[in-house]
Amino acid sequence: GENVEQHPSTLSVQEGDSAVIKCTYSDSASNYFPWYKQELGKGPQLIIDIRSNVGEKKDQRIAVTLNKTAKHFSLHITETQPEDSAVYFCAASIGGNEKLTFGTGTRLTIIP
Amino acid sequence: SAVISQKPSRDICQRGTSLTIQCQVDSQVTMMFWYRQQPGQSLTLIATANQGSEATYESGFVIDKFPISRPNLTFSTLTVSNMSPEDSSIYLCSVYVTDDGYTFGSGTRLTVV
Numbered sequence: 330g331e332n333v334e335q336h337p338s339t340l341s342v343q344e345g346d347s348a349v350i351k352c353t354y355s356d357s358a359s360n361y362f363p364w365y366k367q368e369l370g371k372g373p374q375l376i377i378d379i380r381s382n383v384g385e386k387k388d389q390r391i392a393v394t395l396n397k398t399a400k401h402f403s404l405h406i407t408e409t410q411p412e413d414s415a416v417y418f419c420a421a422s423i424g425g426n427e428k429l430t431f432g433t434g435t436r437l438t439i440i441p
Numbered sequence: 442s443a444v445i446s447q448k449p450s451r452d453i454c455q456r457g458t459s460l461t462i463q464c465q466v467d468s469q470v471t472m473m474f475w476y477r478q479q480p481g482q483s484l485t486l487i488a489t490a491n492q493g494s495e496a497t498y499e500s501g502f503v504i505d506k507f508p509i510s511r512p513n514l515t516f517s518t519l520t521v522s523n524m525s526p527e528d529s530s531i532y533l534c535s536v537y538v539t540d541d542g543y544t545f546g547s548g549t550r551l552t553v554v
Contacts, residue, residue, distance in 0.1 A: 361542075363542055363543065365545075370550075371547055371548070372447075372533055372545040372546050372547045372548045373484070373533075373545045374545075375442075375542055375543065375544065378542050418483060418484070420543075422543075426471055426472045426537050428474060428486050428489060428499075429474075429484075429486070429535075429543055430486075431483045431484045431485075432483065433482075433483050434482075434483050
């Protein structure tokens with residue numbers, strides 16, 4: 330089955346700097362790669378996703394890049410703000426209505 | 442995107458008892474997914490529930506421990522049976538909607554004492 334690895338497990342960044350979280354996956358059939366933000370006491374919230382026919386996607390301060398050949402994808406957050414502090418999870422799926430396999434999570438702390 | 446209402450939000454239960462968690466979606470969906478998130482850990486899929494058929498369980502999870510019902514296209518329940526402290530986790534339901542991706546409920550925080 331699919332295996333998703335995520336690094337780093339913790340990340341501290343000065344407010345205003347950029348943060349990068351990286352994930353690798355094992356199943357070449359995976360074609361959907363979402364990123365979730367989970368705040369304390371809440372369920373995961375989708376912040377951005379990318380499909381295998383796209384190499385990069387951006388939404389304001391957040392971007393995701395995908396390298397299908399190398400089987401890795403990354404989350405980039407620019408101009409970080411204190412409210413970006415949370416746990417971030419990457420995930421992979423072979424497509425709609427199929428299960429998501431999650432990475433181990435990254436605890437991001439923005440230092441004011 | 443779909444809106445999921447999950448109940449209860451939290452509970453403290455005695456070992457040996459059972460708890461049923463409810464998940465209500467504001468639109469009809471084919472599949473509903475149940476995940477477990479142990480303290481400080483990632484999400485692990487328990488089972489996939491398709492309306493009108495038996496749920497499909499992942500390795501390490503069995504129907505006797507985690508029975509699931511899926512009576513219609515907007516509702517599902519997960520029961521955690523004969524609980525032990527090791528069952529203390531957050532339990533989350535999720536649905537997939539085309540073009541919106543996977544949405545999660547706010548979770549049920551279960552503590553077994």
